[in-house]
Amino acid sequence: MKASERKTFAVIGAGPKGLAVAVKAKVLEEFGLPVDRVVLIERHAVAAHWSGEHGYTDGEMKLGTSPEKDVVYPLATTTGLPSLDQKIRRRLMDFSWTAFLIEEGQYADWVDRGRPAPCHQLWAEYLRWVAESLAPQVQIEVAHVQAIDVDGHDRWKLQLQRADGSLDALVADRLMLTGPGRTRRDFLCLNTSKSEELPPDTFDLESFWSALKANRFPLKGRIAIVGAGENAASVLLSIAKAAPDLVIDVISPKGFVSTRSENFYENRFYSQPDETSWKSLSPEDRADFIGRTDLGVFSVHAMEILNGELRHRIVPGRLVSLSHDGNVVLRLCYNGRDSHLRYDRVVLATGFDQTATIRRLFTTEALARVEAALSGPVTSDALSSAIESDLSVRGLTPALHLPMLAGLAQGPGFANLSCLGLLSDRAVLEPTLRSQRTFRLTQEAVL
Numbered sequence: 001m002k003a004s005e006r007k008t009f010a011v012i013g014a015g016p017k018g019l020a021v022a023v024k025a026k027v028l029e030e031f032g033l034p035v036d037r038v039v040l041i042e043r044h045a046v047a048a049h050w051s052g053e054h055g056y057t058d059g060e061m062k063l064g065t066s067p068e069k070d071v072v073y074p075l076a077t078t079t080g081l082p083s084l085d086q087k088i089r090r091r092l093m094d095f096s097w098t099a100f101l102i103e104e105g106q107y108a109d110w111v112d113r114g115r116p117a118p119c120h121q122l123w124a125e126y127l128r129w130v131a132e133s134l135a136p137q138v139q140i141e142v143a144h145v146q147a148i149d150v151d152g153h154d155r156w157k158l159q160l161q162r163a164d165g166s167l168d169a170l171v172a173d174r175l176m177l178t179g180p181g182r183t184r185r186d187f188l189c190l191n192t193s194k195s196e197e198l199p200p201d202t203f204d205l206e207s208f209w210s211a212l213k214a215n216r217f218p219l220k221g222r223i224a225i226v227g228a229g230e231n232a233a234s235v236l237l238s239i240a241k242a243a244p245d246l247v248i249d250v251i252s253p254k255g256f257v258s259t260r261s262e263n264f265y266e267n268r269f270y271s272q273p274d275e276t277s278w279k280s281l282s283p284e285d286r287a288d289f290i291g292r293t294d295l296g297v298f299s300v301h302a303m304e305i306l307n308g309e310l311r312h313r314i315v316p317g318r319l320v321s322l323s324h325d326g327n328v329v330l331r332l333c334y335n336g337r338d339s340h341l342r343y344d345r346v347v348l349a350t351g352f353d354q355t356a357t358i359r360r361l362f363t364t365e366a367l368a369r370v371e372a373a374l375s376g377p378v379t380s381d382a383l384s385s386a387i388e389s390d391l392s393v394r395g396l397t398p399a400l401h402l403p404m405l406a407g408l409a410q411g412p413g414f415a416n417l418s419c420l421g422l423l424s425d426r427a428v429l430e431p432t433l434r435s436q437r438t439f440r441l442t443q444e445a446v447l
Contacts, residue, residue, distance in 0.1 A: 006034075006036060006037045007036045007037070007173035007174070007280055008036060008037050008039060008171065008172045008173055008174075008446070009036040009037065009038050009039070009158065009169075009172065009174045009175075009176070009201065009427075009428070010039050010041060010158060010170060010174070010175050010176070011022070011024070011039070011040050011041065011175075011176045011178060012040060012041050012145055012174035012175070012177050012178060012179065013040070013041070013042060013048070013178035013179045014041075014042035014045075014046045014048075014131065014140055014176070015046075015048075015049055015050065015127065015178060015179070016042045016047075016127060016417055016420055017048055017178040017179045017403055017420060017423060018042075018176075018419035018425055019036060019040075019046070019047075019071050019127055019130050019131060019134075019425040020030065020071040020072070020421060021176065021423070021424045021427055021428055022038050022040055022131075022134050022138040022426065023071055023072060023092070023095045023130060023134070024039075024077070024092075024421070024424035024425065024427075024428045024429065025038040025137060025138060025424075025428050026038075026134055026137040027091050027092055027095075028088070028131075028301035028428065028429060028432070030091065031084060031087065031088055031091075031138070032113075032153040033429075033432055034432060035428055035429075035432050036173065036174065036428070036431070036432070037137075037139070038137070038138045038139070038428075039139045039140075039141060040138065040139070040140045040141065040144060041143055041158070041160065041170070042141070042142055042143075043122070043139060043142070043143065043145075044117070044142075045142070045146045046128050046131040046140065046258070047123075047124035047128055047129060047131075047339070048124075049128035049129065049179075050120045050123050050124035051120070051121055051124035051446065052120065052121055052124075052213075054206075055205075055206060055209065056151070056206060056209060056231060056234070057120045057209065057234060058120075058209060058212065058213065058238055059083055059119065059120050059121035059124070060112075060119050060120070060121065060238075061119065061120050061238075062117040062118070062119055062120075062299070062301045062302075063117045063119070063120060063123050063235045064117070064230055064260065064299035064300075064301065064302070065416065065417040065418060066115075066117070067097045067117065067123065067126070068096075068097055068098070068115075069271070069417055069418055069419070069420070070079075070095070070096050070097040070126070070420065071095055071096075071127070071130055071420045071421065071424075072092040072093070072095050072096055072421040073096075073271065073419065073420060073421045074271045074345060074419060074421055074422060075089050075092060075093070075316045076089075076272075076421065076422065076425070077089060077092065077421070077425050077429060078425075079429065079433070085215055087435070091298070091396055093422070094118055094131050094133075095133065097126060100129050100130075102244055103129070104129075109297035113421070117135070117301055119143075120267050121430065122395045124196075124357075125407075141160065141170070142163060143160035143161060143162050143163075143168065143290060144160065144177055145159070145160060146159045146160065146359060146360050146361075147159040147162050147360075147361055147362075147363055148175070148361045148363065148366055149363040149365060149366050150155045150363075150365055150366045150369055150398070151171060151301065153245055154397050154398050155171050155172060155173055155398055156171070156172045156173075156174075156175045156316075156366075156398050157169060157170075157171050157172045157176075158171075158172065158366065158431065159210075159276065161429065162261075165435065172398075173397060173398055173399070174392075174400075174431070175399070175400050175401065175403070175426060176391075176397040176400075176401035176402075176403070177354060177357060177358070177400075177402055178403065178404070178405055179354075179357070179402070179404070180352035180354060181352045181353050181356055181357040181404070182185065182204070182352065182353055182357060182360075183204035183205050183348050183349070183350060183351075183352060183353075184348070184350045184351050184352060184354045185352045190227065191415075198348075199322060199323060199328065200323065200324050200328075200342075201327075201328050201344060201345045201346065201347070202324070202328055202346050202348065202350050203217070203344075203345070203347045203348065204347075205235070205347075205349060206250050208235060212238060212242070214218075215407065217345070218344070218345065219239065219242055219246060219352065220243070220246070220344075221343075221344030221345065222246070222249070222326075222342070222343045222344050222345075223239065223246065223248050223249070223343060223344065223345050223346070223347070224249040224250075224251055224330065224341070224343045224346045224347070225239075225248060225250050225251065225335055225346075225347045225349055225352045226251040226252065226319050226330070226344075226346060226347070226348050226349060226350050227251070227252075227296075227348070227349030227351065228250060228251075228252035228253070228257045228296045228297075228298075228314075229295060229296045229349065229351065230260075230297070230298060230299055230302070231349040231351075232250060232298075232349035233257075233298040233299065233302035233306070234302075235349055236248060236250060236306070236312060237305060237306070237346050238300060238312060239373070240312070245311065246311060246435065247311050247312065247313065248311065248312045248313075249312070249313055249314075249315045249341075249343070250312055250313070250314050251315050251317055251319065251332065252296075252314050252316060252317075253316075253318040253319075253349050254296065254316070254317070255312060255316030255334065256316075257296075257297070257298055257303075258296075258297050258298070258315060259297060259298055259299070259300055259303045260293060260294065260297045260298065260299050260300060262300060262421045266289075266293055266364035267418075267443070268411050269411065269413075270411070270416075270419060270420070271413055271418055271419045272414035272419075272422075273410065273411025273412070273413065273419075273422075274411075275290060275359070278410070278411045278412075279409075279410075283385075284324065285406065286408055286412075287408060288411065290374075290408065290412050291312045293412070293413055294407075294415070295351070299301065316330075316335075316338060317330075317332025317333060317334040318332060318333050318334065319331070319332060319350065320333050322346070323340070327342040327343060327344065328343045328344070328345065328346040328388035329341070329342055330343065330346065331341075352404075353380065354380070354381050354383075354402065354404050354405060355378050355379060358370065358378055358386035359378060369396060369397070370393065370400070373386070373393055373394065373395040374386060374393075374445070375417045380405060383402060383405045384406075384407070384408045384409060385408065385410075386411075387402060387405060387406040387409040387410055388410075389410065389426060389430060390426050390430045390431050390434075391403045391406045391414060391426050391427050392412060392427075392442065399431075401427050403415065403423055403427070410426070413415075416421045436441075
C-alpha cells in the first residue's frame, strides 16, 4: 500500500492501551498487513500517569493486575492463516513483560521472589521500554489536545498545542480515547451555583496526587475519601503511610468495601470474553458482574495492607451534593435517609466520566455527530450500549473507539489492563481485515 493511501488512526494517550494498539500495528505491518498508520498523542510523556510524575498515583502503589497481563496478553491474534498467526505471536513476545525483565537482567530475581506485583513506577519503566521499540512504524506526538472537530471529508481534525505553545493540527480517519476521563463530579451540578468547579479543600484524584507530592495537602484534621474502589484504596494507603495516626473516613455507597475477585472462572471473562460467551449474559448480569469484580472493589494487595490497619472507618452513603462553608459539607443518602457530614478535606475517588472529556474537547459539530449516532444525548449509558466489536461507537462516522466504555457490551477487560492484546486485535486487526475483503495474504507476507 502506498504511504499516501494509508489511513491514520489517532490514539489519545500513550499508556498501556495506546501502546498495545501501537505494538499490534507495528507487528502486523512488519508481516505485510495493510494496517492504518498509528499516531499516539500524549500530553506529558509515555506512561506519565503510571510513573508518579502526573496523574493518579505516586508511582509507589502496587499494580493491581498481574504484570504478565502485559501489552500483548493474551497472545491470541488470529488472521485466519495459522502459519502467519504463529509468527506474529512469536514476534509479539518481544514486547512482553517477561522480555523486558530478561533484557533488564531482572527475570530470575522476579521469579525467585514469587512473581511479586511491581510498583506503578516499574510498570511505567516497562511501558517506556515498549515505546522505545515502536519507531519507525508508530509516531508519538507530545502535545495537548485542545479540540476535536470533523472536517469536510468525514475525518477527525485534532487541534494540538505543543510544549512551546505552538499550535498544530492532525487529521485522522479513526480516533481512540484511552484515558479514563475526569473524576466524576456530576453531583456538584446539584448545588445552587450550577458549577462543576471544586469547592475549597476538595480534591479530585489528579489534584490530590499533585498536592500530596508538593506537600500542599495538610495531613491533619478530619479527612474523607469518597469512593470504595481501587483509586480510593490508593489514596487511603498513601495518606496512612504519610500520617499513620490519622483516622480517615471512607464514604462507601454500599456501606462496605470488598476485594476484587481473583479466580479462574471470573478472570476468563476479563481475558477471553468471546470464549466465555460474555454477550450471551443478560445486561443485568453483566452489569452485576462488573460491579462485583471491578468497580468499587479493592485489590487483594491493598486489602492485605488495610486488614492490619485500624485508622480508617467505613461510612455508608452515596454522595448527593457537596458544599463549603468553612468546612467541606457532604450530603449523603443511605437507605432512604439523608445525612450531612463535615470535613476539613475531602478527596473525590468517585470513579471517572469519559463523557466529560468528549463534551469538553468535541466541537459543536463533532458532538452533534455523536449525538446523532446515539439518537440522543451523550451519556455513559448510551455510549456503553452502543460499542461495537472493534470498540467503536455504532453508526458513528468517522469511527470513535472507546475501550473504557466497552465493558458492558464487549467484555469487562477492555476497560482495564486485563486483555490489552485482545483490545488491540479488536481496534487494529479487525478493521484491517474488514476493510480488505478482497485482500488475500500472499506467500511473501507469510514469510
